[in-house]
Amino acid sequence: MKAYERLLQYVRIASASDEKGAGSPSAPGIWDMARLLEREMREMGLSEVCLDEHCYLYAAIPANIETEAAVLGFIAHMDVSPASPCEDIRARLVDYDGGDILLSEDKNIVMRVSDFPFLEDYAGKRLIVTDGTTLLGADDKAGIAEILTMAERLLADDSIKHGKIVIAFTPDEEIGRGTEHFDLKRFGADFAYTVDGGRFGEISYENFNASSAQVSFTGRSVHPGTAKNVLINAQLLAMEFFSMLPAAERPENTEGREGFFLLDESGGSVESAFQRYILRDHDARRLRAREDMIGEAARRINERYGEGRAEPVITQTYRNMAEVVEKYPFMIDIAKEAVRAAGGEPFIAPIRGGTDGANLSFMGLPCPNLGTASHNHHGRLEFACADDMELVVVTLVKIAEAYASIGKRQR
Numbered sequence: 001m002k003a004y005e006r007l008l009q010y011v012r013i014a015s016a017s018d019e020k021g022a023g024s025p026s027a028p029g030i031w032d033m034a035r036l037l038e039r040e041m042r043e044m045g046l047s048e049v050c051l052d053e054h055c056y057l058y059a060a061i062p063a064n065i066e067t068e069a070a071v072l073g074f075i076a077h078m079d080v081s082p083a084s085p086c087e088d089i090r091a092r093l094v095d096y097d098g099g100d101i102l103l104s105e106d107k108n109i110v111m112r113v114s115d116f117p118f119l120e121d122y123a124g125k126r127l128i129v130t131d132g133t134t135l136l137g138a139d140d141k142a143g144i145a146e147i148l149t150m151a152e153r154l155l156a157d158d159s160i161k162h163g164k165i166v167i168a169f170t171p172d173e174e175i176g177r178g179t180e181h182f183d184l185k186r187f188g189a190d191f192a193y194t195v196d197g198g199r200f201g202e203i204s205y206e207n208f209n210a211s212s213a214q215v216s217f218t219g220r221s222v223h224p225g226t227a228k229n230v231l232i233n234a235q236l237l238a239m240e241f242f243s244m245l246p247a248a249e250r251p252e253n254t255e256g257r258e259g260f261f262l263l264d265e266s267g268g269s270v271e272s273a274f275q276r277y278i279l280r281d282h283d284a285r286r287l288r289a290r291e292d293m294i295g296e297a298a299r300r301i302n303e304r305y306g307e308g309r310a311e312p313v314i315t316q317t318y319r320n321m322a323e324v325v326e327k328y329p330f331m332i333d334i335a336k337e338a339v340r341a342a343g344g345e346p347f348i349a350p351i352r353g354g355t356d357g358a359n360l361s362f363m364g365l366p367c368p369n370l371g372t373a374s375h376n377h378h379g380r381l382e383f384a385c386a387d388d389m390e391l392v393v394v395t396l397v398k399i400a401e402a403y404a405s406i407g408k409r410q411r
């Protein structure tokens, strides 16, 4: 079976995670996805198939070599983003010959080269698109499809020599809870890759360092008729606070390795107000400098209006996995070599976000991320390239082969 054929099956299941869902998984559709995959993995002959009570799905492929080699893991997530609709996805295969793609004739929805110039790179290839009213869910069902297609190849062809390979599919990655119940011991990998990136050939092992700042503002509310020199409006304190942060360092003004402050949520009244910021930077020291800037802005508000008017609470969210992965440079070298062997050109892309791999890296499992041959994640114009998905499968097979000569990790 081809990886894209698997993807076309998986996208039929609406498996969006739900920020408000309390359990693991956060939504019942993720169970449906997990049960479908569990059945497929058993039928395929994978060993150690286990769907646990938190909806984490694990499996293994035994080694077919005599020597003891590192256990290699591949990870993908089963939930899709709740940011766009995922019910009744009408995915279809398009022979793309360049130019704009008409996604829906009735609704006149078009994916335009002027918006996505990289589309033209896919001329001559087959793409999987939606009708423009839902997301596709290639993030990360393309990754799942590629991992299972790799598994199928390894099981079918004993001439491909590899150590033990382990697989994990997780729930709730899109709402930042994909590693909450990850059982690293059961998984048992020495090294792993998440298959959850964009274009084929992409390799990422740098993500943001992230923290959030919740700032509370306390005003002094009195009758507006007698407010002169007495009233302090908490909402205006919040605005003043916001104006002290550098405008050039907002997400809409940054790219590459530039960090930012995002005012994510705010609200309030005369009496009290709040702002919630997220702070991001690839460089840990620069993130700390941003946290200091939040503290400094609060100090200035309090100097002007009295102690306790602005109170920030800063929480660290996740850290840049480069700190961990850079200790194992062969992980990146092997991935690059595998992309080349599959006929691609590897490129290193810093992630402007976090990944489950970042959390796993700090939990003790170094875990870079690989491209899945898909684009425009979380949106209605999401698409995957069926032909490049095959190249990702070849890449994964080559990585599996390469780890046959890597020893177990010293802990």
Ligand SMILES: [Zn+2]
Pocket (backbone or CB within 6 Å): 077, 139, 140, 173, 196
């Ligand atoms: Zn993803």
